[in-house]
Amino acid sequence: MKEMIVNRPIAETFGWLHMGGTRIMAPEGERAIACALAEGETRTVVVEDTEEAALVTADLPQGACLHLIGIRRAGAAGMARTDIRVRCGEGAEFHWYRLILGGQESYDNCSVTLEGTASSFTADIGYRLGGQEKYDINCEAIHTGRSTESRITASGVLSESARKLMRGTIDFRSGCAGSVGQETEDVLLMDETVRNQSVPVILCAEEDVAGDHGATIGRPDEKSLYYMGSRGLDTETACAMLAQAKLDAVIGRIPDPALRDALREETTR
């Protein structure tokens, strides 16, 4: 085991909130996963979570498109740690799909530099946590090239004493004119003992950009529950459907149809 600070964001909030990096005792083992794509190549890579941390790197050349899929299985014990570093060349695309279906402790760091003109990054993150489960994430879209685009979408459900800390950063660096960044977070809180922490950051050193962020955190919306109830669904079923919808939003975007169906099956079991 080694002590380390993970998920440290580019810009920190007030010190007393302790949402900077997270200090952890991590297992020693690490797996280096380098994704080397040719110009114009599209590839899908699935990374399974194991005891060993996954260090994923990719330097995407012109027009390359990488889909990276990571699934943390329900009920998984121990710690999973992922550290993703991607650089996108001209017109390159990086799509990250991350499902946390459970698991005792999960730490994700994903830092993407959009260097090439018109390169893009999307992150679709879905989680469903209960018990004492914990998810800690830092996701960064660093726009340095012109006309680059990023979208970070995270939605999930926390119940019992589950805890989630998400830091998301859209960083418009000088020279990234014409870029667009968007971050949305939608968190459903089911029980009184959950804890949700969110730090959605937009950093901007360029005039000609558009960045926005929206977050909704709380109980299932009363109006939706009433509407669903008026069709005969009890509160429990309605909540379960709303929770499943958070995962479906991510699953539905996964490009591999077989995996998509398998995940739908797995999550509704």
Next chain:
Amino acid sequence: MSEGKTYVEDVNRAFYDFRFEEKDSFRVQSGLTREIIEQISAEKGDPAWMRDFRLRSLEIFHATDMPLWGPSIEGLDMDNIVTYVRPNTERMHTKWEDVPEDIKDTFERLGIPKSERESLAGVGAQYDSELVYHNVRKEVAEQGVVYTDLESAMHGEYGEMIREHFMKLVPPTDHKFAALHGAVWSGGSFVYVPPGASVEIPLQSYFRLNAAGAGQFEHTLIIVDKGAKLHFIEGCSAPKYNVANLHAGCVELYVGENASLRYSTIENWSKNMYNLNTKRARVEKGGRIEWVSGSFGSHVSYLYPMSVLAGEGAACEFTGVTFAGEGQDLDTGCKIVHGAPDTTSHVNTRSISKSGGVSTFRSAVVVTEKAEGSKSSVSCQSLMLDPISRSDTIPAMDVRTSKADIGHEARIGRISDEAVFYLMSRGLSEEDAKALIVSGFAENVSKELPLEYAVEMNNLIRIEMKGAIG
């Protein structure tokens, strides 16, 4: 960037920049030692508890680290800040005629007490470290409302009340500059609004720092008792010197059950000012705090008024605008702690960055386990006026109960070309069109201010926006 783009010139602050020869009768040495604190305490005739409080705070100051986040304050050399400057006048005056000519002239130029004559219930004016003038309208005083300087109140019938509340909301252990404040504070106001009293017209205090290389550490303590109502306005300015000045004031607001307090600030310190100000309100059951905050001046600002919603159904509303121009790094925002059931908070802020200025919106919304049924919404928008400036948005939310509804939205962008074109098609110059759009952008704040302050704020925006089209 394309040719022919509009660059708006930097501000002409001449209006605030006049200064008078410093004729202080008493000025402590620069730096911070036990001896200096004892000297200040003796000079002010502190009661014993206050002298001890100052010395304890000094120890905390020396033992506390500088904040590790936020803008750089490297330019601030504490060894060269003069912590106490008493103007050349006997203490407080209640008649305007008695205030010395140069000081009176300063405030007349700033429009005070002209504004008092017109629309205020009371005015306090602080010059460097001491309050030089204080006056409350008769009908307000008759309601039992107390508005005076903190030092003399400490010795009077409200002495015990002050001791019970002074730096209890913002303890010296809070951060390094709170400790500094505890050690060297001087001047400021004490306001007490008794139960059920309602002050319909605003009270105002105005802070003016005239001495070079000095610090201003005024303390504002306001207690609005059960069911009472108050609007307090605070204005700040200083002329520009080449040495750094420091403002580390502290504002403590106690809002009682079902009471309401609106605290408005238009801050226009000169651009050599380090504004490290701490403001905090505690709101009891059914009470309401409203912050209206305009930050235009200073070189570096750390300013995050905090609202502790301690009683059931307490509410907070925060409306702010920050305009960072050349050489400015303004880190502003707010902090809200939902500590009781059914509390609500609404935050609406705008920031504008221009000519290399840096504006940062920083916020924290904490919803504790006890805050069932609470609601919070935060909305912040930022406007970038050129590609050499910077605008950051760093909000944080920590939610520890499921029975809450928390919403946040942030947007960053620039002035839309369509809007400029539309206004120009109606005959406005590009400069006027942009100034109009920026004023409209800051309307969330100006519409919450009394008319004359809204006019002053729009003036500041126009001054900031005015300039040649390149």
Next chain:
Amino acid sequence: MGAELLRVEDLEVSVGEKEILHGVDLTIGRGETHVIMGPNGAGKSTLAGALMGDPEYTVTSGRIFFDGEELQELAVNERARRGLFLSFQNPVEVPGISLENFVRSALEQRTGKKIRIWEFRKQVRKVLETLQMDRSYAERDLNVGFSGGEKKKAEILQMLLLSPTLAILDETDSGLDVDAVRTVSEGIREFQKDRSASLLIITHNAAILNSLEVDAVHILADGRIAASGGKELIPVIEREGFAEYETSQREEAGA
């Protein structure tokens, strides 16, 4: 007249501090179609919400019986399971749940039986056709990004699939163009076809009623049923509006 299905007795309903309904009586028999007309603000939607159990409305006095059972203590989903349906004026958008999936889950919960996806899909497609809606609506997130007209059609679609014993249509025709009103009427006629289910149609526009069987018309004004009659009331309302009923109420109050 069919056997009694719904009986409302002296119903008083408030929203917040304000009382909206001041004692409404209404009885609907099995298979009957009743119409409630009235000016804006008369309390029509309040009545619909109170019947369905919308938490926004508080029943301060009076009773509601449905199929012989008192509804007061029942939660909204329990009322739905007993066969009550409300077509909402402004249905909420529920992202992430498809229309088809939603209705299937509702049916499964009501019957307690698993429904076969393929058979159900065929049924959904048939109804979509009746309502001249594209097949893709079944896959789209519930009401998300639907236009006003599409939302109304999606409500009628749910009514046809859930086959309730009493459907309340709250201004289902408002904001629809002529063609959409015709399509929606068609859907309602389909629902009326075997005359086993009852309808309570709330509207202030007679167009939707032209092609429907109507057994009774009630005028709701100022929180009370001001008049009841047959279909013959409709052309009178169309000609003369509601002014007469509103004034008569005022006079009564002033007397």
